[in-house]
Amino acid sequence: MKKMREVLINRWKKLTIQLKLTLIFIFTSFIIFAVMFFMYLNINSMIQEIDKVYVSNVKLNELTDSLESVHTSMTDYLNTKSSDSLENYYRNEQEFRDLLDSLNSEVIDNDMLLMEKNIKSMSEGYLVLTNQTMQAKRGRNIEKYNELYEESCGLFSYINTFIYSLNNEQFKSNSNNYKLLLVSLQYLEVISATILIAVTLANIILIFLLTKSITRPLMKLARAANEVAEGKLDIKLVNVDTLDEVGIVARAFNKMILSIRNYIEQIKEKMETESALKEKELIMKGHLKDAQLKYLQAQINPHFLFNTLNAGAQLAMMEGAERTCLFVENMADFFRYNVKKINQDTTIKEEIKLVDSYIYILNVRFSGEINYSKEIDSSLEAIKIPSMVLQPIVENAVNYGIRNINRKGFIKVAVFQKERKICISVKDNGIGMGQSIIDRIMRGEEKETDLSKNSTGIGLGNVISRLKLYYNREDVFSIKSDGMNKGTEVLLYIPYQK
Amino acid sequence: MKKEWDEKQERKQKIAPIFMSTGIVIILLLVVFCMFYFHSSIMKEGLKDSIKYNQYDKHYVLITGNNADPLWDSIYEGALEQAVEENAYVEYLGKNLSVDYSINELLQIAIDAKADGIIVEGNESEETTALIDKAVTSGIVVTTVFYDSSQSKRQSFVGVNSYNLGQEYGEQLLELCDESTERIFVLMDTNATDSSQNIVYLGIKEAVEKIKDNQIAIQAVAVDNENAFSAEESIRDIIMDTQNIPDIMICLNAVNTQCAYQAVVDYNKVGEIKIIGNYDSDTILGAIEKKIIYSTISIDARQMGNLSIQAMEEYMDTGHVSGYLPVNTKIINEDNVNLYRNAKQEMIEND
Numbered sequence: 072m073k074k075m076r077e078v079l080i081n082r083w084k085k086l087t088i089q090l091k092l093t094l095i096f097i098f099t100s101f102i103i104f105a106v107m108f109f110m111y112l113n114i115n116s117m118i119q120e121i122d123k124v125y126v127s128n129v130k131l132n133e134l135t136d137s138l139e140s141v142h143t144s145m146t147d148y149l150n151t152k153s154s155d156s157l158e159n160y161y162r163n164e165q166e167f168r169d170l171l172d173s174l175n176s177e178v179i180d181n182d183m184l185l186m187e188k189n190i191k192s193m194s195e196g197y198l199v200l201t202n203q204t205m206q207a208k209r210g211r212n213i214e215k216y217n218e219l220y221e222e223s224c225g226l227f228s229y230i231n232t233f234i235y236s237l238n239n240e241q242f243k244s245n246s247n248n249y250k251l252l253l254v255s256l257q258y259l260e261v262i263s264a265t266i267l268i269a270v271t272l273a274n275i276i277l278i279f280l281l282t283k284s285i286t287r288p289l290m291k292l293a294r295a296a297n298e299v300a301e302g303k304l305d306i307k308l309v310n311v312d313t314l315d316e317v318g319i320v321a322r323a324f325n326k327m328i329l330s331i332r333n334y335i336e337q338i339k340e341k342m343e344t345e346s347a348l349k350e351k352e353l354i355m356k357g358h359l360k361d362a363q364l365k366y367l368q369a370q371i372n373p374h375f376l377f378n379t380l381n382a383g384a385q386l387a388m389m390e391g392a393e394r395t396c397l398f399v400e401n402m403a404d405f406f407r408y409n410v411k412k413i414n415q416d417t418t419i420k421e422e423i424k425l426v427d428s429y430i431y432i433l434n435v436r437f438s439g440e441i442n443y444s445k446e447i448d449s450s451l452e453a454i455k456i457p458s459m460v461l462q463p464i465v466e467n468a469v470n471y472g473i474r475n476i477n478r479k480g481f482i483k484v485a486v487f488q489k490e491r492k493i494c495i496s497v498k499d500n501g502i503g504m505g506q507s508i509i510d511r512i513m514r515g516e517e518k519e520t521d522l523s524k525n526s527t528g529i530g531l532g533n534v535i536s537r538l539k540l541y542y543n544r545e546d547v548f549s550i551k552s553d554g555m556n557k558g559t560e561v562l563l564y565i566p567y568q569k
Numbered sequence: 570m571k572k573e574w575d576e577k578q579e580r581k582q583k584i585a586p587i588f589m590s591t592g593i594v595i596i597l598l599l600v601v602f603c604m605f606y607f608h609s610s611i612m613k614e615g616l617k618d619s620i621k622y623n624q625y626d627k628h629y630v631l632i633t634g635n636n637a638d639p640l641w642d643s644i645y646e647g648a649l650e651q652a653v654e655e656n657a658y659v660e661y662l663g664k665n666l667s668v669d670y671s672i673n674e675l676l677q678i679a680i681d682a683k684a685d686g687i688i689v690e691g692n693e694s695e696e697t698t699a700l701i702d703k704a705v706t707s708g709i710v711v712t713t714v715f716y717d718s719s720q721s722k723r724q725s726f727v728g729v730n731s732y733n734l735g736q737e738y739g740e741q742l743l744e745l746c747d748e749s750t751e752r753i754f755v756l757m758d759t760n761a762t763d764s765s766q767n768i769v770y771l772g773i774k775e776a777v778e779k780i781k782d783n784q785i786a787i788q789a790v791a792v793d794n795e796n797a798f799s800a801e802e803s804i805r806d807i808i809m810d811t812q813n814i815p816d817i818m819i820c821l822n823a824v825n826t827q828c829a830y831q832a833v834v835d836y837n838k839v840g841e842i843k844i845i846g847n848y849d850s851d852t853i854l855g856a857i858e859k860k861i862i863y864s865t866i867s868i869d870a871r872q873m874g875n876l877s878i879q880a881m882e883e884y885m886d887t888g889h890v891s892g893y894l895p896v897n898t899k900i901i902n903e904d905n906v907n908l909y910r911n912a913k914q915e916m917i918e919n920d
Contacts, residue, residue, distance in 0.1 A: 102596065109603075178628040178658050185660050188628070189682040196681045229678050236666040266603050273596040280588065 084313045088285055091315070095281045099274040106270050110263045117256050124249045130173070131238045135231065137167040138194070142227050145201050149208055149220060160205065164198060171195070183244070186237045190230060197226045288317045292324055304332055355540045362459060362533055377406040398435045401428045419486055419495070420452035422461040426484060429462055433469060441469065446485040451493055456565055457541050463534050464497045464561050472501025472559050493565040500558040509550045542566055627657035629686040629881065632675040636664050639850045640823045640870050641690075644714060647874025648688060655882050657685070676700040679709070686710040686881045688874075691718035691726065693764070710884050712877045715868075716765055725880035727873055727894045731765040734866065735772015737898060738819055741845050741864050742776055745817055746785065753777065753787045754807065754815040756825045769821060788815075792825055804828045808836050815842060823848035826865065830856045849901060849909065857906045864902035867909075872896055 086094070140163040147156035171194050175187040200223040207216035288311040295309045308328065311321035380403035387396035405428040408421070423445065430443040465482065473480025478500075485496040515532045538547040542565070552559040629652055633641045645661050652659045663675050670678065672689065673696050679687050680703060687704055691697065691713030701711050701721035710724050717726040742753065755773055757766050770789050777787050790807060793799040804825065808814070820826040826846030830853065833842050839861050846853055846865035856862040876894045884890040901909050 178625040179622045180625065180653075180658050181622045182660070182665055184622065185628070185658070186665065189660075189678070192683040193678070193681040196683070225677070226681055229674075229681065232666055232668045232670075233678075236668075239667060240665055262603060262606075266599065269599060270596060273592055276592055280592075 084315075084318075087315045088317065091281070091285055095278055099278055102270060102274060103267075106266055110259075110266070113259055113263070114256070117252065117259060121249065121252050121256070124245045124252065125242075127241050128238060128245060130170075131234055131241065134167075134170050134174075134190075135234050135238075137163065137170050138197075138227070138230060138234070141167050141198075141201065142223075145204065145220075145223070148205060149216065152208065157205075160201075164201070167194070168198070183237060183240050186233055186240070190233045190237065193226060193230050193233065197223060197230060200226060285315075285317070288313060288321055292317065292321050295324065295328075299328065299331075304328065304335060351540060351543070355537070358533060358537050358540065362537075377403040380406065398432070401431045404428045405432060415458065416455045417458040418452060419447075419454050419456060419493075422456065422458070423447060423452070423484065423486070425462050426465050429465060430482070440480055441473065442479060442481045444481070444483045446483065446487070448487050451486050451488060454493055454565065454567075457537055460534055460538065460563065461495065461497070463531060464563075467531050468497055468499040468501065468559065468561065471504075472499035474501075476501055476556070488567065491567050493567050495563040495565065496560055497562075498558065498560040501556075503552040503555055503557045503559050504550070505552075505554075509552060512550060513548070538563065623653075625653075625656050625658040627652075627655070627685040629657055629659045629688060629878065630662040630675075630679045630682075630684045631659055632662050632672055632679060632687060632689040634672045634690055634692075635824070636661065638823055640715075640848050640868070643870030644874040644877075647871030648878050649874070650871070651875040651878035655878065657878070657882075659688070659878070660684075673697055673700055676704065680704050680707055684709060686712070686885075688712050688714050688877045688881075689718075689723075690714055691716045691721070691723065693718060693720065697721070710881045712880050714873055714877050724884045725877075725890045725892055725894060727876045727880060727896060728765075729868055729896050729898055731768035732772050734898060735769040735774075736776065737866055737900060738769065738773045738845060739776020739779075741866070741900065741902075742773060742817065742819065743780065745843055745845065745863055746777075746780060746783075750785055750816045752813070752815045753785060753817045753819065754790045755787065755819045756792045756804065756807075756821060756829065757789050758822060758825075759791045759793050766821060773819060800824050801828045801832075805832050805836075808832045808838060808842065814838070817843045817845065819845045820847050823850060823853070826862070827852055830862055833861060849913070854901070854906055854910055857901060857903060860903060864900055867899045867901055869897045869899065 083091070141160065144156050144160040144163050147153070148160055150156075171191055174191040175184040176191050177184075177188065179185060179188075200219055204216050204219040204223055207219055288309070291309050291311065295306055298306045306328070308325045309321045311318050380399050384396045384399035384403060387393075387399055405425065408425045408428070427443075427445075430441060434441055434443070461484070465484070468482055469480075473482065481498075481500045483496075483498045485494075485498070487494055487496075512531055513535070515535060535548050539545060544566070547564050549562045549564070550559060551562065629648070631641075631645050631648060633644075635641065641661075645659065649659045662679055663670050672692070673694075676687065676689060676697065677700060680700070687701075687709055689697075689701065689711060691701075698718050698721040701713075701718055701723050704711050705722040705724070711721070713721075713723050713726045713728070715728050717723075717728060719726070755770055757770065774787055777783065777785055792803045805828075807818075808829075818829050820829050823846075826844065826848060827850065829842075829844050830846070833839055833844065844856075844862045846856075846862045847868075848870075849865060849867035853862060853865050857865060873896045876896065880890050880894055899909075
C-alpha cells in the first residue's frame with residue numbers, strides 16, 4: 072500500500088503541469104459523472120416501480136372486461152343462436168382462460184391472493200356452467216339451459232363482485248405503495264441534491280489541493296527570489312522534487328544561487344587577505360614610528376652627537392689617550408648605527424656589533440663590571456633580521472638582571488641553529504624573574520618604567536611585537552628563568568631562510 | 570519568524586496528501602453509503618407486493634351472518650390459529666367484499682370457489698340446510714358453529730349447549746333478583762331460526778320459577794337484527810318505553826349487550842336497569858368494572874374456532890367425527906373481571 076502510494080506520488084511528480092491539470096479535471100469530472108449516473112439509475116428504477124404500481128388494477132379491469140364479453144356472447148348466443156356469437160363466445164372464453172392463468176391458485180395467507188384463487192375457481196366453475204348452457208341450447212333443452220343460465224348469471228355476479236372487491240383492495244394497497252414511492256422519490260431528490268453538493272464541495276477541495284501542489288513550488292520559488300532580491304543570499308535552497316516545468320525552473324534557480332554564493336565567497340576572501348596585509352603593514356609602521364620617536368627623544372641630534380664624538384676621539388688620539396679614544400669611538404659607532412639602521416633591516420652581525428659597542432660603553436661607565444662573552448655561529452652572521460632587536464634585550468639583561476647583584480655579572484650572547492630555526496640567546500646570571508613576570512612580559516603587559524636613565528628607550532614589549540609582526544608568527548620569543556638569583560635567558564627564534 | 574513559516578509550510582506539505590486522501594475516502598464512503606441506502610429503500614418499496622407469504626395445503630372458509638360482531642373475529646382468530654398448525658388457511662369469506670352477502674349466498678360462493686372446508690354459522694332454514702347438503706355432496710367438509718343446522722348433512726357442530734347456557738343465565742339472574750324485581754326482558758334475535766335461543770330462554774325461565782312466590786314477569790323481547798343498526802334502535806325503543814321498563818335485561822349476543830349498555834348510559838338508567846350480557850369485549854369488561862353490566866357470559870370463542878378446525882381435520886383424516894363438540898362458557902362479573910382482563914391481555918401479547 073505504502074509502496075504503491077510512493078510509486079503513484081513519484082509518477083505524479085514526473086508529470087507536466089498541463090498533464091496534471093488535465094488529469095485533475097478528468098478525475099473530478101469522473102466523480103461527478105459517477106454520482107450523476109448513480110442518481111439517474113436510482114430515479115429510473117424508482118419511476119419504474121411507480122409505473123408498476125397500478126399494473127395489477129389494470130389486469131383486473133381486463134379480467135372484468137373479458138368476463139363481461141364471455142357472458143355477453145353467451146347471452147347473445149342464447150338469444151340468437153348465431154354462429155357469430157358462438158365464435159365470439161369461444162374466442163372470449165379462450166381469452167378469459169388465458170387471463171385466468173395468471174391468477175394465483177394456491178392457498179396463501181394473503182387475503183388478496185386468496186381472493187384471486189376464489190375468482191379462479193369460481194370462474195372455472197362458471198365456464199363449465201356456460202359450456203353446459205351452450206350445449207343445452209344447442210340440444211334445445213329449453214328448461215335445462217334456462218336453469219343453467221340462471222345459475223351462471225348468479226355465479227357471474229358473484230365473480231364480478233369478487234373482482235370488484237379485489238380491485239378495490241388492490242387499489243387501496245397500491246395507493247399506499249404509490250404514496251410511499253412518491254415520498255421516497257422526494258427523499259431521493261433531496262438526498263441526491265445533498266450528495267451532489269457534497270461531492271461538488273469535495274471536488275472543489277480536491278482541485279484546490281491538487282492545484283496547490285502545482286503552485287506551491289512556484290510560490291516557494293517566488294519567495295526565494297524575493298529574498299535574494301532583498302540581498303539575502305544565505306537562504307535555504309528551494310526544495311522542489313517535481314519534474315515538471317516548475318521543477319526545472321527551481322533547479323536552475325538553485326544553481327544560480329549557488330554560483331552567486333560561490334562568487335561572493337571568493338571576493339570576500341580576497342578582500343579579507345588584502346585588508347589583513349594592509350593592517351599588518353600599518354601596525355608595523357606604527358611600531359617603527361614609535362621606536363623612532365623614542366630614539367629621537369633620547370638622542371636629540373645623533374648626527375651632531377656622533378660627529379662631536381668623532382671629534383672627541385681624534386682629540387683623544389692626538390693627546391695619546393688611547394682608551395678614551397676607543398671609548399669615544401664605540402660611542403660614536405653606537406649612535407651612528409641607530410641613526411643609520413633604524414628604518415631598515417640589518418644582519419645578525421651588525422646587531423652583535425651594536426651589542427659589543429653597548430657593552431663596551433657600559434663597561435667603561437661601570438668600570439668593567441660586566442663579563443661579556445659571545446658564541447656565534449659565523450655562518451649565520453649574514454642572516455637578515457629587523458634592526459634594534461638584540462640591543463634592547465641586552466640592555467634589559469643589564470638593567471634588570473645583573474645591575475643590582477653583588478657578585479660578578481655575566482652576559483652571554485649566542486647565535487646557533489636549532490632545527491629549522493635560528494636561535495639568538497641572551498643569557499645573564501642576574502636576579503632572574505618569576506613566572507608571573509615572564510607571562511606578563513610575553514603578553515606585553517609589563518610597563519617599561521625607567522626610560523630616562525641608562526636606556527636606549529626601546530622596551531622588550533616593542534621588540535616582541537615587532538618580531539611577531541615581522542615574521543608573522545607567535546613563537547618568536549621566549550624567556551627562561553629558573554627562579555630568583557639564577558639568571559635569565561631570553562631566546563629569539565628566527566625562521567631560517569636561505 | 571521566517572524559519573517558523575517555512576516549517577509550517579513543510580508541515581502543511583506533509584499534511585496535505587493525508588488530508589486529500591482522507592477527503593477522497595470520505596467522498597467514496599458517502600457515495601457508497603447513499604447507494605446502499607437507496608438500494609435498500611427502493612427494494613423495500615418494491616418488495617412490498619412480494620413479501621413472502623406462506624403457502625398452505627387446505628383452504629377453509631368461515632361464513633357468518635354478522636361479520637361486525639367481535640365474537641366472530643375471535644372465532645376466526647381461533648380457527649386460523651389452529652388451521653395454520655394443520656397447514657391450512659382460513660378465509661373470512663365476505664369480509665373484504667363490496668357486497669354484503671347473506672349466509673346462503675356465501676355458502677354458494679364457497680361451493681363455487683371449491684373451498685376444502687366450510688365453517689358456517691348455522692340456522693334451521695331449509696335453504697341453508699340444502700346448501701350445506703350441496704356442499705357436503707360436492708366433497709366439502711362443513712362444520713356449523715355457534716348455531717346448528719341440525720337437519721343438514723354437516724359433519725359436526727361446535728357450540729354451546731343452549732340449555733346449559735340458559736341455566737347459567739338463570740343462576741346469574743337469581744343472584745340479581747330481589748323483592749323489587751318485577752320485569753325481566755330476554756332480548757332475542759329475530760333472525761335466528763334455530764331453536765337454541767328458545768332453549769336458552771327455557772333455561773332462564775326454569776331458573777326464575779325456582780324463586781318462591783315470585784311476582785316476576787319474564788318476557789322474551791324480539792330484537793330485529795336483520796338490518797344494519799336495527800338492533801340498536803330496537804333496544805333504545807325498549808328502554809324509552811317508560812311504561813314498560815324492565816328491571817333486568819338479559820342479552821344473548823355481544824351486539825345486543827353493547828347496545829343495551831350504551832342505551833342505559835345514554836338514558837341515565839344506570840342502576841335502574843340491570844344487564845346480564847354476553848361476550849367479553851373490552852367495552853363490556855369496562856362496563857362490568859363500572860358496575861353498569863352485572864355480569865357477562867363469555868363463550869370461549871377462540872376455542873370454538875379451534876374446535877371447528879379440529880373437527881374438520883379429524884373428519885378428513887378418519888372419515889368420521891363427533892356430531893357435537895361443546896365449548897366452555899365462563900361467567901365474568903365484578904369479582905373476576907380484572908383477572909380475566911389480565912389473562913386476555915397476556916394472550917394478546919403472546920400473539
